[in-house]
Every structure is written in structure tokens, then in C-alpha cells.
Amino acid sequence: xxxxxxxxxxxxxxxxxxxxxxxxxxxxxxxxxxxxxxxxxxxxxxxxxxxxxxxxxxxxxxxxxxxxxxxxxxxxxxxxxxxxxxxxxxxxxxxxxxxxxxxxxxxxxxxxxxxxxxxxxxxxxxxxxxxxxxxxxxxxxxxxxxxxxxxxxxxxxxxxxxxxxxxxxxxxxxxxxxxxxxxxxxxxxxxxxxxxxxxxxxxxxxxxxxxxxxxxxxxxxxxxxxxxxxxxxxxxxxxxxxxxxxxxxxxxxxxxxxxxxxxxxxxxxxxxxxxxxxxxxxxxxxxxxxxxxxxxxxxxxxxxxxxxxxxxxxxxxxxxxxxxxxxxxxxxxxxxxxxxxxxxxxxxxxxxxxxxxxxxxxxxxxxxxxxxxxxxxxxxxxxxxxxxxxxxxxxxxxxxxxxxxxxxxxxxxxxxxxxxxxxxxxxxxxxxxxxxxxxxxxxxxxxxxxxxxxxxxxxxxxxxxxxxxxxxxxxxxxxxxxxxxxxxxxxxxxxxxxxxxxxxxxxxxxxxxxxxxxxxxxxxxxxxxxxxxxxxxxxxxxxxxxxxxxxxxxxxxxxxxxxxxxxxxxxxxxxxxxxxxxxxxxxxxxxxxxxxxxxxxxxxxxxxxxxxxxxxxxxxxxxxxxxxxxxxxxxxx
Numbered sequence: 001x002x003x004x005x006x007x008x009x010x011x012x013x014x015x016x017x018x019x020x021x022x023x024x025x026x027x028x029x030x031x032x033x034x035x036x037x038x039x040x041x042x043x044x045x046x047x048x049x050x051x052x053x054x055x056x057x058x059x060x061x062x063x064x065x066x067x068x069x070x071x072x073x074x075x076x077x078x079x080x081x082x083x084x085x086x087x088x089x090x091x092x093x094x095x096x097x098x099x100x101x102x103x104x105x106x107x108x109x110x111x112x113x114x115x116x117x118x119x120x121x122x123x124x125x126x127x128x129x130x131x132x133x134x135x136x137x138x139x140x141x142x143x144x145x146x147x148x149x150x151x152x153x154x155x156x157x158x159x160x161x162x163x164x165x166x167x168x169x170x171x172x173x174x175x176x177x178x179x180x181x182x183x184x185x186x187x188x189x190x191x192x193x194x195x196x197x198x199x200x201x202x203x204x205x206x207x208x209x210x211x212x213x214x215x216x217x218x219x220x221x222x223x224x225x226x227x228x229x230x231x232x233x234x235x236x237x238x239x240x241x242x243x244x245x246x247x248x249x250x251x252x253x254x255x256x257x258x259x260x261x262x263x264x265x266x267x268x269x270x271x272x273x274x275x276x277x278x279x280x281x282x283x284x285x286x287x288x289x290x291x292x293x294x295x296x297x298x299x300x301x302x303x304x305x306x307x308x309x310x311x312x313x314x315x316x317x318x319x320x321x322x323x324x325x326x327x328x329x330x331x332x333x334x335x336x337x338x339x340x341x342x343x344x345x346x347x348x349x350x351x352x353x354x355x356x357x358x359x360x361x362x363x364x365x366x367x368x369x370x371x372x373x374x375x376x377x378x379x380x381x382x383x384x385x386x387x388x389x390x391x392x393x394x395x396x397x398x399x400x401x402x403x404x405x406x407x408x409x410x411x412x413x414x415x416x417x418x419x420x421x422x423x424x425x426x427x428x429x430x431x432x433x434x435x436x437x438x439x440x441x442x443x444x445x446x447x448x449x450x451x452x453x454x455x456x457x458x459x460x461x462x463x464x465x466x467x468x469x470x471x472x473x474x475x476x477x478x479x480x481x482x483x484x485x486x487x488x489x490x491x492x493x494x495x496x497x498x499x500x501x502x503x504x505x506x507x508x509x510x511x512x513x514x515x516x517x518x519x520x521x522x523x524x525x526x527x528x529x530x531x532x533x534x535x536x537x538x539x540x541x542x543x544x545x546x547x548x549x550x551x552x553x554x555x556x557x558x559x560x561x562x563x564x565x566x567x568x569x570x571x572x573x574x575x576x577x578x579x580x581x582x583x584x585x586x587x588x589x590x591x592x593x594x595x596x597x598x599x600x601x602x603x604x605x606x607x608x609x610x611x612x613x614x615x616x617x618x619x620x621x622x623x624x625x626x627x628x629x630x631x632x633x634x635x636x637x
Contacts, residue, residue, distance in 0.1 A: 004203060006080075006243075012183075017547035037197055037559070044095050053550060064533035070457065078392050093166050104402060106158055106162075109154055109158050109165070110162075110164070110165050110168075113151075113154070113165060113168040113169060114168060116147070116168075117168050117171060117172050120172055120175050135310055141179065141181065144176060144179060144181055145181055145182065145183045146183065147172070147181075148173065148176060148177055148181060148183050148184045148187040149181075149183060149186075149187050151169050151172060151173050151176075151191075152173075152190045152191055152194060153523075154169055155169045155170075155194050156190075156194075163212075166198065166201075166212060167210070167211060167212040167215070167369070169194070170194065170195065170198055170212050170215040170216055170219065171211065171212070171215045172208070172213040173191055173219055174216075174218040174219045174302075175189070175195065175216075177218075177219055177222045177223065177268070178222065180267045183557075184268070185267070185268060188223055188268045188270050188513075189270055191219060191223065192220065192223045192224070192270045192272060192554040193224070194216075194219075195216040195219040195220050196216075196220075196272075196276055196279065197279065198213065198215075198216040199213065199216050199279065199280065199283045200279070201267075202283065203279075203283065203286075204616075209239050212328050213283075213287065213604070214299065214300070214301075214302040214303065215302070217283075217284070217287070217305065217306040218302040218305065219241065220280060220306055221302065221305040221306040221308070221309045222267075223267065224270050224271075224272060224309060224313065225309045225312075225313075229330070231244075233421070234449070259498050272403055273345060274317070277310075277315050277317060278317045278319060280306070280310070280315075281310060281315060281317050281319035281320055281323065282319050284303060284306055284307050284310070284319075284323060285288060285319055285323045285326065287300070287303050287324055288300075288303060288307075288323065288326050288327070288330070289326055300339070300372045303340075304342045304343075304346065307323065307327075307346055308346055308349075310346055311346055311349055311350050311353075311354060312349070312353075314354050315357065316354075316355060317626040319352075321360070324347055324350055324364060324367075325367075327343040327344075327347045328343075328347060328367045328370060330343040331343040331344040331371070331382060331383070331386050332370070332371035332374055332379045332382050332383050332386075333371075333374075333379060337382075338380045340386075344382070344385070344389065345387035345389075346463065347364075347367075347386070348386070348389055348390045348393060350364070351364045351365060351368070351390065351394075352390075352393055352394060352395075362402075365398075365402055365405070366405065368386065368387050368390050368406075369383075369387060369405070369406065369409040369410075370383065371383030371386075372384065372387075372409050372410070372412075372413045373412075373413065373416075375423070377419050377422060380413075380417075380419075380422050381421070381425055382470060382503045384422070384425045384426060384428075384429050385407070385425070387429055388425075388428065388429045388432050390433045391406070391429065391433050392432060392436075393434060394436075396436050396437075399433065399436040399437060400436070400437045400438050400441055403433065403437045403441050403445075406433050407430070407433060407445055410426055410430050410433070411430075411470060411474065413426050414426045414427070414430065414470055414473050414474065414477075415466055415467070415469065415470040415473075423473065427473060427476055427477040427480065428477075428480070430474065430477035430481075431477045431478075431480035431481040432481075432482075433558045434477065434478060434482075435481045435484075435485075439485075439487060442481075442487060443487070444456050445474075445478075446478055446488070446493070449470075449474035449475060449478065450471065450475075450496065450497065450500050451471075451613070452467045452468065452470050452471030452474065453467075453468055453472065453475075453500045453501065453503070453504045454471075454500060454503070454504075455467035455468055455471075455472035457503075458586060460507070460509075464507075465508075465509050465510060465513050468504045468507065468513060469512065469516050470515075470518070471500075471504065472504065472516045472517045472519070472520040473503065473516060473520070475497065475501065475523070475524070476519065476520050476523045479520075479523045479524055479526075479527040479528075480523075480527075482527065483527060488528070489528050489531045493533055494524070494528055494532050497524060498521070498524060498532060498535070498538070501517060501520055501524070502521075502535065502537055502538045502541065504517050505517045505518065505521070505538070506537075506540050506541060511549065511550070511553065511554050513553035514545060514549065514551075514554050515551070515553050515557045516560055518545060518554070518558055519556045519557055521538065521561065522557070522560065522564060525561070526564065527564065531605040534565065534584075539584045539585070540585070542561060542562065542584075543584060543585060543588045543589055545558040546558045546559065546562070546589065546592035546596075547588070547591065547592040547595065548592070552605050552608060555596065555608055556605070556608050556611065559593075559596070559611035559612060559615060560610060560611060562584075562589065562611075562615050563611050563614055563615055563618075566614070566615060567618075586622065586623065589615070589619060590616065590619050593612040593615050593619070594612075594613040594616070596608050596609060596611075597609055597612050597613070
């Protein structure tokens with residue numbers, strides 16, 4: 001008691017109670033010491049339950065159990081919890097009735113989208129092609145008219161957080177847009193926003209290989225396509241012109257439908273903002289860059305379709321130049337031929353028609369010769385086909401201006417190529433280039449090739465055989481390019497060309513070099529059959545190759561050359577036939593052809609035997625004609 005007036009003196013009356021309490025406490029402690037074991041250090045003797053989370057009654061325990069179940073649902077199912085359980089993240093017991101109605105409506109929408117997707121897939125390109133739907137499918141079109149609006153509203157109001165529903169809506173919308181429905185034009189802008197929103201979500205997740213992204217690309221390719229009469233780009237259209245169409249690059253690859261679609265007028269004309277177009281181009285670039293090896297080119301067809309639209313429109317953003325660098329690599333390194341051709345066609349159209357400065361155009365023109373030295377044959381062939389297609393459509397003035405930049409890499413490839421198919425393709429590309437250049441440039445390159453044939457004239461160096469091989473292969477390309485121009489024959493250069501080829505043949509040091517030079521000589525005779533005449537030196541060298549060459553390929557090439565001369569001499573005048581005969585030693589030729597036939601069965605070559613038989617028959621006819629001519633002259637005398 002804190003009261004000062006309270007005077008409680010300790011008179012000793014309570015001592016008896018205190019003494020009794022101390023005695024009892026001492027007894028309890030003594031008993032515990034006897035019964036309680038000693039606890040080792042570091043161990044807990046006993047656990048006592050905490051009052052945290054404890055329930056005071058049965059109803060409170062049930063509520064705590066339900067809350068724990070709801071927490072598990074939110075943790076395990078994440079964003080999909082509302083769709084899977086019918087609960088919203090903030091659902092309370094009072095909102096359960098409203099949530100149930102929302103779930104029912106959402107499931108009805110999902111069911112309708114799934115069924116509609118199956119119907120569209122079933123009545124797609126096979127049963128109802130786009131042309132038939134646009135012309136005769138009135139019943140189907142009438143039933144489909146409300147769908148663009150319904151799908152757009154369903155995506156905006158019901159598909160938030162539901163990946164499966166979003167994918168179904170985008171896939172159906174991309175198919176319906178091809179039907180050219182009247183209502184689709186009204187809802188085209190909002191459908192484009194749906195596609196852009198889908199790409200924005202893919203950008204956040206980094207997943208560009210799914211069907212939803214491809215369907216969005218397909219929608220945008222249809223919606224933003226413009227015909228020739230559409231809005232011109234702000235930076236101005238390209239001013240280049242071309243003579244041919246690069247479509248041969250896509251021949252025999254099932255691209256006819258795409259070409260027909262390009263010829264149709266644009267049904268939709270949605271103008272998106274520069275920021276949206278920049279985002280779309282960025283999405284296309286990421287989709288092309290992240291294309292995995294396990295995916296097929298058919299799964300990226302919509303990506304290339306949208307890119308084709310962006311280039312043709314054109315959409316002038318910085319991402320387009322990065323995309324072209326990726327396409328330049330894919331046109332060579334892709335495993336699928338169809339994808340290489342798509343990438344090449346888009347890159348060529350970009351270089352020819354896309355608005356850009358001189359420096360940028362020079363950069364992309366230099367890219368056209370990339371891949372000529374690729375490690376694998378298929379990639380080199382793809383690079384050569386792409387370059388050939390580009391040379392066909394580039395303006396002639398531009399080709400002549402950059403002719404040196406094209407001719408030199410082709411010559412290097414021609415000198416170092418050892419695959420016959422690639423050699424033929426390089427010569428074909430080189431001929432295409434020579435057809436498009438001016439006459440002065442043509443003559444410059446011809447003189448350079450003839451100079452290669454003269455290597456080793458004074459001193460035989462290590463690279464002389466390779467240079468003669470390059471010169472002979474280049475002469476074949478010049479002959480192919482001069483079939484219409486006839487410049488070599490008109491400028492009296494045939495004698496020079498044939499003389500240098502004959503000299504190169506006399507210096508040949510390998511079977512491959514000899515075969516190539518004989519093939520070049522044969523090409524000269526095929527290109528200029530009436531202007532060129534076989535000389536005695538060349539005839540003796542060809543006869544020596546027929547008899548002494550160890551390589552069957554050399555003998556076969558020489559036999560074909562003689563066979564060509566035989567067949568052409570039969571149709572020419574008698575004087576020309578005599579000139580060809582005088583250049584050959586007929587007896588030596590007969591012995592060489594007989595040696596091709598008189599071999600063991602295991603060494604007999606069928607193709608060489610056929611050529612030898614034809615040539616022996618011609619020799620018999622020639623000998624008989626010569627004998628008859630001599631008899632007539634003797635009779636006249």
C-alpha cells in the first residue's frame with residue numbers, strides 16, 4: 001500500500017505462513033531434481049504449442065482451413081486461378097453468386113470459340129477456298145458476317161489472362177480476314193489492335209514461335225497491305241526500274257498462291273502509327289532471329305508474308321535494315337530450300353525498290369555476293385541463285401556501275417570451285433552479269449580473261465595452271481553471254497580467243513585443266529559454228545588427248561568435241577567439211593577411237609564407247625566421200 005497514512009507494521013503474525021510456504025517449495029525442488037533427467041547442451045527438452053494461428057472454436061477453425069485452401073490455389077495456379085476455380089483474386093463470400101455467373105459466361109465463350117475454330121478449320125482452304133467464298137459462298141458468308149465484331153469484343157472483354165482463349169480468337173480472326181467480309185472492313189482497325197496487343201504480350205514473355213504470334217502476323221499482313229494505288233510512304237518510293245521479275249526464284253516451290261494474292265487489290269487499308277509499325281518490325285526481327293532448328297519454314301510462313309508486306313508498302317524504320325542483315329544470312333544458311341528462296345526474294349525486292357541512300361544501297365549490294373565461299377555446296381548454290389536473280393532485276397546502269405564488285409568475287413569462286421554443279425552455276429551467273437553490262441565493260445572483262453589464259457607464257461609459276469583454268473571457264477561464260485550480242489565475232493576476236501585457248505591447251509599440266517580447256521574450245525565452236533575453223537595445231541592436240549590421256553573424263557570431253565564437229569560438218573558446205581577433215585589426222589583418230597572400244601570389260605566406259613562408235617561411223621563416211629571425190633577428179637582429168 002503506497003498510502004503514507006497506512007501504517008502496517010510487521011508484527012510477525014504472518015511469519016508462520018511464510019515458513020510453511022518455504023518448506024513446501026524446498027520439497028518440490030528436491031523431488032524434481034530426483035525425477036527430471038539432465039538435458040544435454042544443445043537439445044530442446046520439449047516443444048510447447050504457440051497461440052499464433054490457433055482457433056478458439058470450430059467455426060473459426062473451418063474459416064482458417066478455407067483460407068489456407070484459397071491460398072494454395074493462388075500459389076499453385078497463379079494467373080489461371082480465376083479461370084480454373086471460378087474465384088477472383090479478391091473474391092469474398094458475398095461475391096460468390098456473381099463470380100459463378102462470370103465463370104459460366106466465360107466458359108460459354110471458350111466453348112463457342114473452340115467450336116468455331118474447328119468449323120473454320122474444317123471449312124477452310126480445302127472445302128471453301130477463298131475465291132469460292134468470295135463469289136458463291138453466300139450462306140457461309142452471311143453466317144460469318146457478325147463474327148469479326150463478336151471476336152473483337154470477346155478478346156477485349158473476356159480474354160484477359162486466358163492464353164488459350166486469346167490464341168483461339170486470333171487464329172479464327174486471321175482466317176476470316178481472308179474471306180473479305182464486309183463487316184471485317186469496319187472492324188479492321190480494332191482487329192489490328194488485337195494483333196498488336198498479342199505481339200506486345202509475346203514481347204513481354206519472349207515467346208515468338210507459337211501459333212498465336214504467327215496468326216497475329218497473318219492478320220497484320222492482310223490488314224496493312226496496300227495496293228499500288230495506296231498511300232505512298234512519307235520518304236518517297238524507290239526510283240529504280242527493272243526489266244524482269246524475280247519470281248523465277250520462287251518457281252516450283254508452291255508460291256503461286258502468294259503471287260496471285262499480290263495481284264489482287266488490297267481489301268483492307270489500315271494505317272498504323274509509326275510506333276506500332278516499329279514494334280511490328282521489331283517483332284518480325286525477333287521471330288526471324290529466334291527461329292530454332294527444330295521448327296519448320298512452313299511454321300514461319302506468316303512471318304515472311306508480313307515482312308513481304310512491310311517491304312512492299314514500304315515501312316521505313318531502322319529495324320528493317322537489321323531484318324535484311326538477318327535475311328542475308330538465312331538465304332544461305334537455312335536448312336530448308338523454301339525458306340532460303342523466300343528470304344532471297346524479299347532481300348532482292350528490298351535492294352531494288354526500298355527507299356534508301358547511296359551508302360545504304362551500296363552496303364546491301366555488297367551483301368549479294370556474301371555466301372559465295374560458304375563451306376557447304378548447298379549454301380553456295382543458294383547464294384549463286386540469289387545473286388543471279390538480283391542481276392536480272394537490278395537496273396542496267398546500276399549493274400554496270402557495280403560490275404567490278406560482282407565480277408571479281410565470281411572469278412575467285414570460279415577459280416577455287418571444285419564441285420561441277422557449282423562451277424556451272426557460277427558460269428551461269430557470270431553470263432547473266434555480262435549480258436547486263438555495257439560493251440566497254442564486256443570488252444574489259446574479256447581481255448582480263450584472255451590474259452589469265454596466257455599465264456605461264458614466259459615462266460611456269462605455281463599459280464599458272466589455276467589461272468589458265470579460270471580463263472578457260474570464263475571464256476565459256478563469255479560465249480554464253482555473247483549468243484545475242486555477237487560482239488566477239490563482230491570485233492574479229494575469234495581468232496585471238498581460239499589461238500590463246502590452243503596455247504593454253506599445249507601448256508596444260510593436269511587432267512582437270514585439259515578437260516576444262518577442251519570444253520571451252522567446244523563452247524566456242526558451238527557458239528560461232530560458221531565463223532570459226534579448226535586449225536591443224538588444235539586438231540593434233542585434240543587427237544593427242546583422245547589417245548594419250550589417262551583420265552577418262554578428258555577422253556570423253558575430246559570425243560564429244562569431235563562428235564560435234566562431225567555432226568555440224570554433215571550439214572555444212574563441202575568446202576567447210578574438207579577444212580575440218582584436213583585439221584585432223586583421220587588415221588590417228590580412228591586408232592584412238594578403236595582403243596576406246598578395245599578394252600577389258602571392267603575398264604570399259606559406256607558413254608565413251610558410244611561416242612567412239614559415232615565418231616568411227618563419221619570417219620568411214622568421210623573416208624568414203626574423200627575417195628569418191630578423188631575418183632571424180634581422176635575421171636575428169
